Amino acid sequence: MSLTQIAFVLMLVAFVVTMLVYPLVLSFARKHNIVDNPDARKLQREPVPIMGGAAVCIGFMTVSLILFAIVGDIRLLWALLMLTFIYAIGLWDDLRDISPALRFILESVLVWIMIPVLGIEINDFHGLWGLHVIPEYVSVPLTLVAGVGIINSVNLIDGVDGYCSSFGMMACSVFAVLSYYSGDYVVFCVALFAIGALLPFFLHNVFGYRSKMFLGDGGSLMLGTMLTMIVFRTLTSGAPCAVYENLGLSLPAICLAIMAVPVFDTLKVMTYRLIRGVSPFQPDKNHLHHMFIDVGYTHLATSVSILIVNFVIIAVTLFSWRQGASIDMQAYLVIGMGLLLQGFYFFVHRQKNLNNGEGSAMYRRWCSRSHRTNLSNTKWWRKISKTVDGRFLGGSSFYSDKESAD
Secondary structure, rough: OOOOHHHHHHHHHHHHHHHHHHHHHHHHHOOOEEEOOOOOOOOOOOOOOOOOOEEEEEHHHHHHHHHHHHHHHHHHHHHHHHHHHHHHHHHHHHHHHOOOOHHHHHHHHHHHHHHHHHOOOEOOOOOOOHHEOOOHHHHHHHHHHHHHHHHHHHOOOOOOOOHHHHHHHHHHHHHHHHHHHHHOOOHHHHHHHHHHHHHHHHHHHHOOOOOOOOHHHHHHHHHHHHHHHHHHOOOOOOOOHHHHHHHOHHHHHHHHHHHHHHHHHHHHHHHHHHHHHOOOOOOOOOOOOHHHHHHHHHHHHHHHHHHHHHHHHHHHHHHHHHHHOOHHHHHHHHHHHHHHHOOOHHHHHHHOOOOOOOOOHHHHHHHHHHHHHHHOOHHHHHHHHHHOOOOOOOOOOHHHOOOOOO
């Protein structure tokens, strides 16, 4: 069996393990009342268990340890320990609401440790603006800022059912392709494992009724940290993906394109908060996904719409590369599309506030048509929901736990 075949087999194992442990984690969360309670800022109407990240973590870690046994790379083991650590921090935050300052410090320390222990950092621009390897006094601060930024940008998009997990699967799919053709077997496997572990959670999170759980901060921080590691690996001097530089592909541009929506959305939200004179860590409802929800889109339609936008940014970047665009031009295209997307957000926000808050005619038409995205009453949706809540993907414990809770 080839290494590629082994990777796909382990991806399937990650799916199965996550699927099997999911009802156990759900039962534990309900029994100990580890739930996310609704409030004015949140979108759910009733308490929802928030340990979905634990099921994903168990599935992902199981097959990653098998990979470690195969490749014997100690850096992989250190990476898994760091992911476990960040999950624990997130779970702590879910349970106790730790201060943003403390979480920021812990995340910064974790990113700082990655540099010497894993040997990954943003220290090579791969030809962007004529830059290649950059000095350490620039690369270390840049890595710290970018790392904490990416981790939190992924955490902040975890506000709509299916959004964070589907984005993670999309990003990992692109990174898997890039790493496969560059010969980076470990990153290729890790990306596939994440997809396999996230898929069962996505199905329950979107289609489940009795079996619904949220990722929680633990799950979203772990996913953000894993994507941060992959980005750092890609932009580290001498990494396998450096072969794309010789082909004219801008690695900083494609990494930014993959992470475009959460990164630019977070920059917009943070800047907007600072302009209003509030803490950049103060929660609000100014994210891109809130705009779609306000219009009337369902959670799934919101997630799909945003993923399509992010995929278009990736596709345009790759198309420009194939058409001979320079490394610099590829980066400018990504930055321009990211800013254009945030401009669209403010345009819609302005349309919403016209006519004394009733919205412009265009905005009202958009809202009136949003009901078409509600598919929860269709026959195929009910069939999927029944399957997800049933024995094949969950087990009867969903029903007994729900009934006892009621």
